[in-house]
Amino acid sequence: MSKRKNTTSSIPSKTPKHWSLGLIASMKDPNSIIKNTEKVVVIKDKYPKAKVHYLVLPHEEINSIYKLNKSHISLLEEFGNIFKELKEENESELRAGFHAIPSMQRMHMHVISTDMISTSLKTKIHWNSFCTKFFIPYDELLQELKDIGNIRKIPSELHTSLMKTPLQCNQCSFKPKNMPELKDHLLKHQLL
């Protein structure tokens, strides 16, 4: 047996060329897939920010919510049906929505429980991505698509200010001074 090291040229890499393509790879990974229908795939978020955290993605190559038009309304209604199914299958209270400025390619809807208890929840940006207006609820996105036929981008200064929003508990009026204090506080809500 040769102990020769594997070279990069001899290993077919499963790693995407760029991190922003990671979801497109996960859509094909049987270990990640929760549901797979004609129009959409549901996968587990690789770095869940709460006890329950799924992503719903279309098979259609829609890069982001900013590529949507009125022809996609029926697809979005399918997203709503999937959300309803997931709520029926889970004990936890779930929310569905989209990040105003997503980091990963392929349009995706987050379905996430309100507990926000997870070791992968680490930074203020993580928190503010789900607990400020940076998180666009499913119903609001669908309504905007029906009303004006597309999704309007948020101004970059609004993005900056949302990410700098002081920490605020999503379940009460408590304003933690840092992330460890917030995470400790969230555990107390879980006991009630």
Place this chain on the structure above:
DNA sequence: GTTCTAGAAC
């Protein structure tokens, strides 16, 4: 999006 870690904050 995450990881790593310098240096700010405590």
Place this chain on the structure above:
DNA sequence: GTTCTAGAAC
């Protein structure tokens, strides 16, 4: 001295 945040990653 330790905890915590925030910017670079070729």
